[in-house]
Every structure is written in C-alpha cells, then in structure tokens.
Amino acid sequence: MRFARITGTGSYLPAQRLSNQQMAERLAARGLETSDEWIVERTGIRARHFAADDQNASDLAVEAARQALQAAGVAATEIDLIIVATSTPDMVFPSTACIVQRKLGVHGCPAFDVQAVCSGFVYGLSVADAMIRSGGVRKALVIGAEVFSRILDFSDRTTCVLFGDGAGAVVLEAGDTPGILASELHADGRHVDILCTPGTVSGGQVLGDPLLKMDGQAVFKLAVGVLESVARAVLDKAQRQAEDIDWLIPHQANIRIMQSTAKKLRLPMDKVVVTVDEHGNTSAASIPLALDHAVRGGRIRPGDTVMLEGVGGGFTWGAVLLDL
Ligand code: ACO
Secondary structure (H helix, E strand, C coil): CCEEEEEEEEEECCCEEEEHHHHHHHHHCCCCCCCHHHHHHHHCCCEEEECCCCCCHHHHHHHHHHHHHHHHCCCHHHCCEEEEECCCCCCCCCCHHHHHHHHCCCCCCCEEEECCHHHHHHHHHHHHHHHHHCCCCCEEEEEEEEEHHHHCCCCCHHHHCCECEEEEEEEEEEECCCCEEEEEEEECHHHHHHEECCCEEECCEEECCCCCEECHHHHHHHHHHHHHHHHHHHHHHHCCCHHHCCEEEECCCCHHHHHHHHHHCCCCHHHECCCHHHHCECHHHHHHHHHHHHHHCCCCCCCCEEEEEEEECCCEEEEEEEEC
16 A cells, blocks of 8 residues: 655745734724734734735745755655645746746646645645555645735725735655545535635736635634534544544634634644644645644654644635644
8 A cells, every 4th residue: 555644844934923913003004993902812813924025925835845845854856746725826827836846946747736725735735645645646745835915905904914924835755654544625616705805817907806805704604614524524534533633733714713623523722733823824824834833843743643624715625634
C-alpha cells in the first residue's frame, strides 16, 4: 500500500500587525464605530496581519513553502506537484501555483490552484493525497495563501474586522505507513449568496462588486452543523473515535464556532489549536498556519492524530484525519 504523510510544515505572516484598537481607529476615520470588546466577544479575534501593497498571495505562499521544504529536508527540485488553495490569486490567470513554481526556481511538475474559499486547504490536501496514493506523485507541496485585505469592504464593520492575510504550507510525501487516514469533502451551491465576492473582470473592467459580502448569522448556523457531521464521517471512515483525536485544527474563523464544534465532539478546548486571536480569519491559509504554529511551538508532535476541518464560501466544507 502507498500512503501520503506530512513531513514538513511552514507558514508566513506579513509584518504589518493590526490590533483591534488600530482597526477601530481606521474605521473611526470613516465614521464607523467598533471596539476591541465587541470584536473579542463576538469572534475571539484580537489582531490580524495585512500584506504590504507590493505583496501578493504568491509572495506569502513562497515564504511558507520554503519553510515547509526546509522542515521536510526536501529540495524544491524534488517536488512533483504544487497545489495552492486561494481565493485571492495574484492574477485571473495563470494560477498562483504556477507563479509560486517560478518563484521557487523550478519547472515541469504540475501546478494548479484550488478554489474552495476557507475549505481550500482541506480540498487541496485531499487532492494531493489522492494523487500520491494513486501512484503518480511522490512529493507534493500544498499551500494555503490569502490576501483577504484586498477584498475587504472597509465601510462594512461586520466583515472587515474578521479577516487577515497569511500563508501556510505542508510537504506531503509518499510512504509505506499511513499519514493521511481519511478525508471527506462537500459543497452545497444553494448557499452561494451567503458568503461571496461577486465581482468579476470583463471587457477590461470589474463588473459587479469586488468586495466580500457575508450573511454572518447564516454562515454561523451552517458552519456549526456541517463541522460536526463531517468530523464524524471522517472518524467513521478511519474507524477511529473522537477520543483518538490528539488535536483538532478547525478553520480559524470564529472562536465561538470552534467552541461549539469541540463541545459537539466532546473534546476539551485544550485539544483545539486556536490562532484566530492573533491571525484573524485567513481563509484557506488558516489551517496550515495554525498547524505550523502548533508544530513549531512543540505542541503537536510526530505521531499525534490530528483532525483538520475547513468550512467556507460555496458553501464548502471538509475534513482530513491524519497521523503526523
Ligand atoms: N463593531 C461593533 N458593532 C458591530 C460590528 C462591529 N465590528 N459589526 C456589527 N455590529 C453591530 C451590528 O450593527 C448590530 O447592531 P444593531 O443590533 O444595533 O443592529 C449588532 O452589532 C449585531 O450585529 P450582528 O451582525 O447580528 O452580529 P452577530 O452577533 O451575528 O455577529 C458575526 C456578527 C461575528 C459576523 C457573527 O455573525 C459570526 O461570527 N458569524 C460567523 C461568520 C464567520 O465567522 N464568518 C467568517 C467567514 S466564513 C468562514 O470562514 C466559514
């Protein structure tokens, strides 16, 4: 049997960190009121990072990828698949993955983007796992990279305080022992409108609104339901129990969604990796960013069983259970 295992992780946060207080000052300049207290109480977010004007998703992705390659002891030239999960690509085309490939100084291997918004990393990891298990690929780079600050509507205080920029990456390698134990992906396009950036490029112009729109309460309700069901489905597939999970890494959107998921799975919060307080919601980057922080912080160790759970626009959701 051939399996896929994560052998290295990496991440990158842009230098500019904005506290809630600094966001409140920014919004006040536009005549909008918010506070650290409101943001912390509703979301658990205390700060987020924003990319510099000249930093694109590929720049963040390359920094995270280099760290992951170094941690795995793998050279960029050995990589035979690059997947980037992003909803904020550098260009309409080519893919951010091709731009990352060029910036890593390699060529030839397949490189493509996955667009599943905040579930993108879980989608990308599942695709890479399948491509490794089916025999074609030995070493894959899977990256989540976002510059959501580019699509935020700073006149909408309910959404602009939630998101941040960043990137996380893993190296996934073929081997004889299971790393990725099971995965499960879903989408329900009936909910396209509750979380979207509806603008597009046409005839040399942006058509429609190119800024993020969200019905927060509808997203909240859907998220808590699907995160429990997909976790249980993945545990069933892997023939494991919730007690077997050493670490749960949910998409870092909102502490209340994470608390609710942990409670439904009867997992104590000290088994849940939380970075939303310092990173905000970095969409497809949030899970690999949190994974890398927990690995580098010495919390997640080789051999630990980890559940990754994504949920986001589409509506999309999915989970991966793995042994590190
Ligand atoms: N500061 C101060 N007040 C605010 C702010 C703000 N930043 N934003 C909204 N308010 C006000 C509203 O105007 C409203 O005031 P009103 O009662 O006078 O009309 C009040 O706060 C309540 O607004 P709601 O939108 O009802 O607030 P809610 O309790 O639903 O919280 C939130 C909003 C945090 C977005 C919540 O709905 C939520 O967490 N949803 C989940 C969505 C999420 O996490 N999305 C992330 C992206 S999706 C994903 O990644 C899966």
